[in-house]
Amino acid sequence: MDIDNSLLKFTIRQGRKSEHSVEEIEQMMPSLPLNCPLSPYRQMASFDWRDLKLVIEGEQVIKFRNRIFRTLENDPLFQRSPVEELTREQKREITFKRLKRLMEYNLLPDDEFIQNPLLTQQLYNALGQYDWSLSAKQFLAREFVTISLRGAGSSRHLAILDQMLSFEAIGCFALTELSHGSNTKAMGTRADFDVNTQEFILNTPNFESTKVWSGNMGQTATHAVTFAQLYVNDRNHGLSAFIVPIRDPKTLLPYPGVIIGDMGPKIGLNGLDNGFASFKNYRISKSYLMNRTGDIDSSGDYVTTIKDKKHRTGITLGTLSMGRVGILSISVANMRTAITIGIRYSAARRQFGPRSNPTIEWPVIEYQMQQWRLFPYLSATYVLDIFCQSFLRDFLNFQVAVLFGTSSPSLAELGQEIHAVACAAKPISGWLCRDTIQECREACGGHGYLAASRLGELRDDHDANNTYEGDNNVLQMQTSNFLIGKYQKYISEQRNGNGNVNGNGNGNDVSNDILDDLIVADNNNNDFKSQMGSIEFLNDVDNNVKQLRYTNGEDVCNMDFILRTYRFLVSYLLLRSVDKLDCELKISMGDLFVARSNSQVYYCRSLSFAFIEHFIMLRYSKFLNEELADDVPMAIRQVLQRMGILYGLWSLDAHSSILYEGGYYDGHDANRSIRTTILQLCELIKPDAVSIVDAIAPPDFILNSVLGYADGDIYRHIYQAMTMNTKTFERAEWWRDFTNDKPAVASLEPIDNNNHQNENIDQQQQQQQAKL
Numbered sequence: 001m002d003i004d005n006s007l008l009k010f011t012i013r014q015g016r017k018s019e020h021s022v023e024e025i026e027q028m029m030p031s032l033p034l035n036c037p038l039s040p041y042r043q044m045a046s047f048d049w050r051d052l053k054l055v056i057e058g059e060q061v062i063k064f065r066n067r068i069f070r071t072l073e074n075d076p077l078f079q080r081s082p083v084e085e086l087t088r089e090q091k092r093e094i095t096f097k098r099l100k101r102l103m104e105y106n107l108l109p110d111d112e113f114i115q116n117p118l119l120t121q122q123l124y125n126a127l128g129q130y131d132w133s134l135s136a137k138q139f140l141a142r143e144f145v146t147i148s149l150r151g152a153g154s155s156r157h158l159a160i161l162d163q164m165l166s167f168e169a170i171g172c173f174a175l176t177e178l179s180h181g182s183n184t185k186a187m188g189t190r191a192d193f194d195v196n197t198q199e200f201i202l203n204t205p206n207f208e209s210t211k212v213w214s215g216n217m218g219q220t221a222t223h224a225v226t227f228a229q230l231y232v233n234d235r236n237h238g239l240s241a242f243i244v245p246i247r248d249p250k251t252l253l254p255y256p257g258v259i260i261g262d263m264g265p266k267i268g269l270n271g272l273d274n275g276f277a278s279f280k281n282y283r284i285s286k287s288y289l290m291n292r293t294g295d296i297d298s299s300g301d302y303v304t305t306i307k308d309k310k311h312r313t314g315i316t317l318g319t320l321s322m323g324r325v326g327i328l329s330i331s332v333a334n335m336r337t338a339i340t341i342g343i344r345y346s347a348a349r350r351q352f353g354p355r356s357n358p359t360i361e362w363p364v365i366e367y368q369m370q371q372w373r374l375f376p377y378l379s380a381t382y383v384l385d386i387f388c389q390s391f392l393r394d395f396l397n398f399q400v401a402v403l404f405g406t407s408s409p410s411l412a413e414l415g416q417e418i419h420a421v422a423c424a425a426k427p428i429s430g431w432l433c434r435d436t437i438q439e440c441r442e443a444c445g446g447h448g449y450l451a452a453s454r455l456g457e458l459r460d461d462h463d464a465n466n467t468y469e470g471d472n473n474v475l476q477m478q479t480s481n482f483l484i485g486k487y488q489k490y491i492s493e494q495r496n497g498n499g500n501v502n503g504n505g506n507g508n509d510v511s512n513d514i515l516d517d518l519i520v521a522d523n524n525n526n527d528f529k530s531q532m533g534s535i536e537f538l539n540d541v542d543n544n545v546k547q548l549r550y551t552n553g554e555d556v557c558n559m560d561f562i563l564r565t566y567r568f569l570v571s572y573l574l575l576r577s578v579d580k581l582d583c584e585l586k587i588s589m590g591d592l593f594v595a596r597s598n599s600q601v602y603y604c605r606s607l608s609f610a611f612i613e614h615f616i617m618l619r620y621s622k623f624l625n626e627e628l629a630d631d632v633p634m635a636i637r638q639v640l641q642r643m644g645i646l647y648g649l650w651s652l653d654a655h656s657s658i659l660y661e662g663g664y665y666d667g668h669d670a671n672r673s674i675r676t677t678i679l680q681l682c683e684l685i686k687p688d689a690v691s692i693v694d695a696i697a698p699p700d701f702i703l704n705s706v707l708g709y710a711d712g713d714i715y716r717h718i719y720q721a722m723t724m725n726t727k728t729f730e731r732a733e734w735w736r737d738f739t740n741d742k743p744a745v746a747s748l749e750p751i752d753n754n755n756h757q758n759e760n761i762d763q764q765q766q767q768q769q770a771k772l
């Protein structure tokens with residue numbers, strides 16, 4: 001598959017076109033408030049934020065997002081305020097009503113989706129910037145299940161698909177069990193085939209195998225994509241997916257044989273009903289098996305449609321990346337929201353001032369410390385945004401090829417590469433977003449802790465992204481396994497002649513095991529020509545480590561330096577990880593599982609991080625060099641360049657100890673140069689920072705933060721929020737608890753250690769007597 005000739009191509013990004021009228025621009029990107037606390041910074045900016053917005057988002061996306069935002073803002077059902085306090089049940093009810101209303105609006109009609117499938121992600125991100133419970137509920141109810149049915153089901157499931165699309169049925173996804181999540185092979189739920197009735201009998205063998213956490217299952221789902229071990233005559237054919245009816249769509253009550261409950265209060269996302277389920281001799285028709293790759297014939301024989309298992313595995317790995325690519329994009333959306341609040345507040349909030357003029361207080365954004373805390377996250381938001389857009393494009397091209405039934409070795413290779421990139425991109429974006437939100441919360445001081453700042457809700461709702469769709473720490477192991485496997489195979493081929501893998505090895509079983517596990521296809525030559533370009537550095541691993549060095553006094557403020565340093569870093573960490581794995585393998589006497597486990601911290605984990613950072617920077621560099629139209633103003637290019645370099649240097653700074661260890665740096669010069677440049681870039685970005693966030697900020701109604709509104713009138717909004725709460729000025733209903741029944745101070749004996757022990761002994765004795 002040739003990714004450059006695929007359906008969705010890289011587009012040249014343009015700023016304002018000459019044919020755009022002033023009215024059109026105003027309609028697309030309404031003017032921001034004048035004469036407000038943020039105006040001085042807006043006037044200082046070196047560019048027009050609207051040009052930057054056009055370059056980053058493009059006209060089609062801006063208009064599409066406007067449609068969503070304006071539709072919500074003008075519908076009374078979507079009204080809310082930053083000081084709203086709803087109970088869990090109220091949240092559930094309003095989220096459900098809004099979900100129904102979204103069905104009525106059909107914000108992304110089929111013809112528009114076909115013209116640009118990338119808009120799907122824009123839809124869910126825009127809804128999420130309003131409320132992530134709503135976005136997740138709609139995604140799980142509709143998209144997730146329909147995509148699963150299209151990918152893993154067959155024509156026999158079309159009726160259920162139609163029901164999902166017309167709101168006759170609501171879906172959920174049930175894989176995780178009480179005692180197993182990451183380790184999917186160990187799931188306990190069973191589906192036994194009954195040849196006589198041509199049905200499957202679902203059972204939850206013990207309470208630890210209860211399906212848990214499934215979004216929509218708690219109160220609303222009628223069907224669950226359920227994973228169970230498929231047994232025929234007690235022979236296990238492995239974990240398989242079934243589309244299981246769990247509730248009667250007419251009553252929303254569970255069917256007999258299905259026990260369903262709600263998970264209860266969560267840290268965030270409380271508008272979404274996560275639930276649990278277990279099955280007791282619950283019979284479902286054979287047709288509910290999602291049978292694209294394997295089926296049971298009427299005599300009970302398992303038949304598989306997979307011809308080339310290795311190619312199929314590569315393709316499946318790529319397809320499974322959907323959720324992870326989605327989380328990368330969700331993280332970028334959350335970073336946009338959080339950094340808008342953090343920077344606008346910092347430009348409006350004033351504390352202290354120079355002794356030379358005691359009447360002046362500085363906006364806190366003037367402090368180097370505040371800049372250094374926030375601007376790297378601002379730059380990360382831009383760089384990840386660009387990376388996300390380009391990776392999403394690769395992923396959709398891959399998905400389209402799979403849907404059209406292509407099954408070539410090159411598609412399988414691409415599937416593996418997408419999997420390896422997604423397994424590192426999801427963790428890095430999830431964690432960067434977590435840190436962005438937290439830094440912004442603290443950068444807003446005490447007021448950041450107000451619920452009306454929205455930062456608490458953002459933090460709580462984002463949190464789960466680091467766990468679902470694969471726990472971040474577990475996921476990134478897949479990336480390092482992939483890289484090590486590819487490298488080992490390369491070395492093995494070099495030793496044994498082109499394309500001739502020596503399976504019995506010279507004590508180095510790691511490579512063979514990893515090859516068996518992961519490297520499902522290869523281009524049969526000794527070059528690493530990855531289709532996305534993420535692993536081409538592997539061609540020169542040894543030379544990179546031997547030859548690349550920092551030269552004292554060199555200019556670090558450029559992309560070439562950053563890319564070259566990353567090439568060294570990834571290559572060095574790869575060789576170190578391979579050595580470590582070999583060493584651990586010897587210690588564990590050939591146990592690859594133990595060896596891998598003991599090679600993560602400081603080795604494989606760092607390798608995954610460095611690999612993805614390198615690839616992110618590669619894509620950003622391509623964006624700067626190849627995707628900007630000639631007429632994009634110089635000032636915009638400069639800002640985008642600064643974003644890239646700041647993110648690159650700031651990320652490299654975290655690896656400095658390993659760069660010294662590997663001999664890439666020598667002496668103090670490199671470290672000092674990088675840190676000085678980071679601070680200089682912060683100073684240069686400061687006058688532009690407000691306009692940089694203006695270009696990515698959602699409108700006030702969506703932002704819903706008293707600290708982040710576009711007018712920067714923070715005190716008026718905070719004061720309003722404080723005084724608007726329903727009970728702000730009311731005496732507490734329980735006020736008499738103070739005036740009546742005064743406590744007799746020191747009248748009770750606290751329980752000390754001796755008393756407590758006696759009490760425990762008493763309790764134990766009572767329990768033993770009760771047993772007897």
Ligand SMILES: Cc1cc2nc3c(=O)[nH]c(=O)nc-3n(C[C@H](O)[C@H](O)[C@H](O)COP(=O)(O)OP(=O)(O)OC[C@H]3O[C@@H](n4cnc5c(N)ncnc54)[C@H](O)[C@@H]3O)c2cc1C
Nearest residue numbers: 173174175176180181182213214215464467468469470473
């Ligand atoms: C809000 C929310 C919504 C969810 N929605 C759904 C849903 O709709 N459907 C569904 O099926 N599931 C859902 N889940 C479940 C989710 O997919 C799992 O929680 C996730 O896959 C992690 O699995 P686990 O909880 O079993 O973690 P575990 O695997 O038990 O991990 C626990 C800890 O052990 C560490 N660990 C595990 N294995 C290793 C290893 N090999 N090496 C080193 N460390 C390791 C992990 O890093 C982690 O820190 C949801 C979860 C949440 C929080």
